[in-house]
Amino acid sequence: MDSNDAAEMGRTAGYAGQGAGGGAIANALDDGKKPRRSDNKTVTFGDAGAVVSDKKWNIIGVVTLIAVWFLSTRAWGFPSDFKDAAQAAFQADGGSGNISDRELFQRCQLASDCDTDGYFQLVNPLSFPSIRDTFSAGVSFISDGYRGFSAWEHTWASLWRVLRGMFWGTLFGVPIGLAMGLSSKARGFFDPLVEAGRPIPPLALLSLFAVAFGIGDASAVPLLIFASIWIMIIAARAGVRNASLPKVRASYSLGASKWQLLRRVLLPNALPEIFTGLRVALGVSWGTLVAAELTGVTDGLGATISQAKNFSQTDTIVVGIVIIALIGVLMDVLLRFLENVLVPWQGKS
Numbered sequence: 001m002d003s004n005d006a007a008e009m010g011r012t013a014g015y016a017g018q019g020a021g022g023g024a025i026a027n028a029l030d031d032g033k034k035p036r037r038s039d040n041k042t043v044t045f046g047d048a049g050a051v052v053s054d055k056k057w058n059i060i061g062v063v064t065l066i067a068v069w070f071l072s073t074r075a076w077g078f079p080s081d082f083k084d085a086a087q088a089a090f091q092a093d094g095g096s097g098n099i100s101d102r103e104l105f106q107r108c109q110l111a112s113d114c115d116t117d118g119y120f121q122l123v124n125p126l127s128f129p130s131i132r133d134t135f136s137a138g139v140s141f142i143s144d145g146y147r148g149f150s151a152w153e154h155t156w157a158s159l160w161r162v163l164r165g166m167f168w169g170t171l172f173g174v175p176i177g178l179a180m181g182l183s184s185k186a187r188g189f190f191d192p193l194v195e196a197g198r199p200i201p202p203l204a205l206l207s208l209f210a211v212a213f214g215i216g217d218a219s220a221v222p223l224l225i226f227a228s229i230w231i232m233i234i235a236a237r238a239g240v241r242n243a244s245l246p247k248v249r250a251s252y253s254l255g256a257s258k259w260q261l262l263r264r265v266l267l268p269n270a271l272p273e274i275f276t277g278l279r280v281a282l283g284v285s286w287g288t289l290v291a292a293e294l295t296g297v298t299d300g301l302g303a304t305i306s307q308a309k310n311f312s313q314t315d316t317i318v319v320g321i322v323i324i325a326l327i328g329v330l331m332d333v334l335l336r337f338l339e340n341v342l343v344p345w346q347g348k349s
Contacts, residue, residue, distance in 0.1 A: 066131070073130040075101070077119035082108065100133045101125040102315070129315035137315035138322070146316065147307060149299045155323060158300040161217065161292065162285045165224025169281060173229040174274060177236025182266070190233075198230040203291045215296030223295075227288040228281035235277025239270025272346045275339040279332055286328050 083099075086107045090099040099107075102125040108114040125133060142151045149157075179186035180194075202223050209219040209226075243266050251261050293302030301320045308316035339346065 070131050072122040073101070073125065073128060075105075075119050075121040078104075078108075078121075079114065079118060082111070082114045097136075100136065100315075101130040102133055125314075126312075127314070129318055133315045134318045134322075137313075138319045141304075141316065141319050146304050147298070154299055154301055154304050155327070157297075158289055158293070158302060158324070159327060161220055161224060161300065162282075162289060164221050165285050165292075166228055166278070166281060168221075168225045169228030169285075170232050170278065172225075173232025173277075174236045177233040177238075178240050178262075178267075178270065180233070181237040181240035181270075182262075194230060194233055197226075198234070202227045202288045206291055206294065210295045217297070219295045220292040220297055223292045224285050224288055227284050231281040231284060232274070232277050235273045235280075236270055239273030240266050242273070243269040268343075268345075271343045272339070275335060275343060279335050282331055282335070283328065286324055289324070 083104060086104055087099050089107070090103065105121075105125050108116060129137070145151055146154065176186075176190055176194075180190050181187075205223065205226065206219075209223050213219040213222055247265055247269075248261065251265050256264065289300070290302035290305055293300045294306055297303045301324055305317050305320040308314075308320070
């Protein structure tokens with residue numbers, strides 16, 4: 001076979017390869033376009049690995065929330081002459097800066113020359129603070145603190161309580177859940193306790209924990225442990241019970257021991273469920289924080305919210321809620337990152 005015959009055979013093979021995708025590649029190259037990769041996903045609906053958080057819609061969601069907040073708390077058509085008079089009276093009384101929307105609303109209600117029907121406001125600032133009042137309260141909280149504690153001391157106190165509750169809840173919950181998924185005896189022993197304790201709201205045990213453990217952190221941390229341990233037990237149990245039976249049988253056929261099976265097959269299979277449980281337990285723990293800090297705790301974001309409620313300081317309440325939300329989002333992002341690093345097979349067959 002000479003060189004001309006070899007070249008002709010190469011061209012023939014190239015034409016034949018175009019039938020199942022080669023033609024598309026050749027056409028793309030002829031058009032000057034970059035050919036699509038052969039591993040691009042063609043099915044996204046129902047494929048968990050193809051579903052990711054769209055950053056554009058993240059921004060749209062946040063902007064929509066802020067817009068609804070602004071539009072619903074703004075006083076449309078509020079008389080400017082009364083606002084100027086109220087500002088002057090506020091400064092004459094020793095106030096500094098601009099008068100708050102809450103103070104302005106209260107002065108308008110008490111004044112005879114302010115027509116409350118002359119403007120429109122969907123939500124009055126006594127029920128829910130405006131963005132301006134919340135921002136001012138946040139600046140004051142960061143710079144001056146609240147009731148003898150700085151903003152960092154309040155934040156760290158709550159974060160440290162949540163971390164301790166999550167740590168002990170995970171430390172005890174995951175082994176119990178694994179045991180329940182692997183042993184019928186352990187499942188029978190713990191099942192009544194788990195099914196009875198799981199539906200009990202932590203708030204119902206607040207007084208009991210205060211009597212049993214004392215006030216302050218002595219009862220706050222056990223309450224957070226109670227809130228998270230059941231979630232971790234169920235997550236670990238579900239993860240190990242969903243292990244692929246063919247993988248288990250293949251491991252035994254290759255001579256794996258029970259310890260090797262647990263370490264190499266069952267625990268990796270349970271990790272996605274455990275991480276999901278961690279994220280759920282984290283949200284529940286932050287939700288239980290306010291109740292946990294009612295028992296004689298003077299520092300913490302939950303205590304700040306509780307104390308601000310007694311004085312109807314809704315702006316400070318919202319500031320505490322926003323800080324809790326931001327910390328929760330950051331911790332959830334961290335857990336997602338760890339899940340992607342430690343469980344790269346999540347969502348893949």
